[in-house]
Amino acid sequence: MSKDNTAIGLDAILKELGPFGTYNIVNYALLLFPCFLAGMYGSVFVFEAADIDYRCQISECESLNESIWLHHAIPKEKTGLSKCFRHSFNENFTISNETCGVYDLNDTFTSAHEKCASYVYYGNSAVRDFDLGCQNWKRTLIGTIHNSGLFLSLPLTGYVSDRFGRKVALSIAALMNSIFGFIRSFSTNYYMMVVLEFMEAGFGAGAYTTAFVLAMELVGPKGRVFGNTLINVVFVFGLMTLSGLSWLLKDWRTLLRVIYAPSCLIFSYLWILNESVRWLISKGRHEEALVILRKAAKMNKVELSEPGLAPLCELEKDKPREDKEDKEEGENKAEEKPSIFFQVIRSSIIRRRLVTCSFLWITCTFVYYGLSINSVSLAGNMYVNFMLVAFIEIPANFCCLFVLDRFGRKRVMIITYVLSALLCISLSFLPKGSGWLSLVIYLSGKFSITVAYSSVYIYVSEVFPTNVRQSLLAICSSTGRVGSTLAPLTPLLALYYDNLPSIFFGSMAVMAGLLVFTLPETLNQPLPDSIEEAERLNREKVQKQTA
Known part of the structure; x- marks a missing residue:
């Protein structure tokens, strides 16, 4: 019995378990908590080092x-x-x-x-405590250093997740968030603060991507879009809560202590959260996978069919023979395991797909954060302004829920990239002080790029094999941070030409929309568990076109 057949059987088992059973709800609730906290952690530097x-x-x-x-x-x-x-x-x-x-x-x-x-x-911020008056480069460097920490965190957490398990990576990353974030509130000077800023992001920011991957592997194909929407909405609530707490507390040190202390609770997930069944199967730990599936069936009050469980049971029976072979060829196996990632990269199809998805991610972060940074004119109050910018993402994410499963991933990404490009470029033709017209176009641009961002996130989780899914997702996400790192520099472009930032946003979005045409559709496709299955997505596309 091949692992490919087992993977296909797993999607059938997940369908039998149902998308909204008690097991799914409990585990999803646990995973939403770190996603909520991540919404605050990713943008806390905005209020931590506010320009008072x-x-x-x-x-x-x-x-x-x-x-x-x-x-x-x-x-x-x-x-x-x-x-x-x-x-x-x-x-x-x-x-x-x-x-x-x-x-x-x-x-x-x-x-x-x-x-x-x-x-x-x-006012109260790090600008006052560390005497950063008229040193805007030092103030903005805090956010840049935070984002640069993600270049370390995402690949590192991805490796730990694919090698040792999703819940191990999630628990450790959340603990790092709590430790370094809480200590940062006691910073005695600027340099201590930025070092801890890097360490908190460098070792803890991968908690969100790990929770996301675990959540996507918890549900079947039909539940992925709803699950992605739910995670994104909770993330937005985290952003809005951050703004509300900042407004209420008016003290950046107290804010850090309030938001980072709860993260230590996630370390308990090592004992209370169930590991990803799909990851266990990919590692040959079929007995543990069977135990979790039967537990899920009991919680959901459903009876799993024997034909559905047969592939796993059969593999479990063959395990003693496989273990014996593993002992005889232990050295060869040890050499093969670390090479899985390189086997994937050697595939020209996966390699091109990785480069394309990375550029899509860079475009999303660049336009998304660039529009946020340049949105100060939306309201006079910085806290209200931040809430408005975050709130527009909620209808955008619900839009994903209705359009992704109906029109497919590719079509939605192409339309939203091109639409956001047109809206951004049209902003450059409006005179200053255009009032409600510029506000509507601006919010529409933020709406479009948010839909594209959410679509890319779920799409990338569907086109790579299980063994390296989080590692490749982490590469795309960490590469995408180039966009969020460059976004704070976009106001400097306006010194040379007022409309240059909008033109940059639009140009990158157009290129991203064109690149989507080269990717396969993943609508209603089972998650690929091997290199061959991932490559087959492209082959199936060609077969449909020639049929």
Whole structure:
């Protein structure tokens, strides 16, 4: 009995178990909790290092009422008083209430500008605690360092997940989140903070992708889109909760302690969460897979058919003979196991698919985060603004639920990429202050790229073999972080040409839409468990076209 037949039989067993049984609901609820937390962890640096208000400290006048002398001491700019410069003090005047507070204010300060030596801060963030006034590169570097940590975390967690199991990788990653995130709240200087920022993301950010893969392997083909939608909606609730907690607490250190402490609870999943049956089968641990399937059937109050379980039972009977052969060829087996990944990469079909999916992911993160970063004009209050940007993702994810299973993955991705490109480019033709029209187009662009992002996430989980599914998904996701790392730089493009960011977003989305034409459709296809099954997706496409 081949493993391929066993995999196909597993999808039939999952269908018998049903998509909404008690077993599925309990396990999905457990997996939604780390997804909710990940929504907060991925964007906490926005509030942790928020660009609060501050001004130059005018030591000559600080003891007096600032409303009297402030406009004379600090030069005006387009957006208000300067945050980084002050007027030079006229040394010919003596510091007194008469000179700085009441009389001759125009003569107290000269017209010359000089950089601030120190600052007065209004608000609470790392900018105040670590004196980052007028050092925006240091402030934005916090988010960049966080995203760079994902280049380490996602492949590392993917390797642990594919080698030692999904729940092991999830539990360890969540524990790393809790430890490094909580310690970061006690940072005594900027460098301690950014090091812990990298370590928290570098060792813990893979918890979300692990939970996602485990959830996708928990359900059959018909349940994947609904499961993906549910995860994404919970992730958005995490984003909105982050904004609400930040607004309520108004203290970045307290915020970190509140959101990171619960992550340590996920470490208990080592004992209470069931391992992925599909992963157990791919590792030849059929007895454990049978135990979990029977447990699921009991919880769902269904009776699994013997023909459905027959492939697994047959493989389990053959296991003693296989174990004997494994002992005789132990050294050869040990050499073969680490080479599975390289066997996959040697496939030209999988290799091209990996490169294409990586570019799709880069485009999604670049446009998605770029639109978020450039959305400050949506509302005056930064917390309300963040909530609005997050909230638009909820209808976008429900849209995925209705269109992906009806029209297929490819068609939806092509339409949403091209639509987001047209919307982004159209923004460049609108004059500033276009009011509701620009707002509607902006939100529509965010809606479209969110649908594309959600579609790519579920599509990538369907086109790679089980043995290396999370590793290849992690490569696509970590490569995609190039987009989220470059997105904070897009406002700098506007210094050269106002509409350049929108043109960049649109151009990349167009290229991504064209590349989708080269990929196979995965609608209602069983998850491939071997290289041959993954390659067969392309062959089936060719056969349909020639039929």
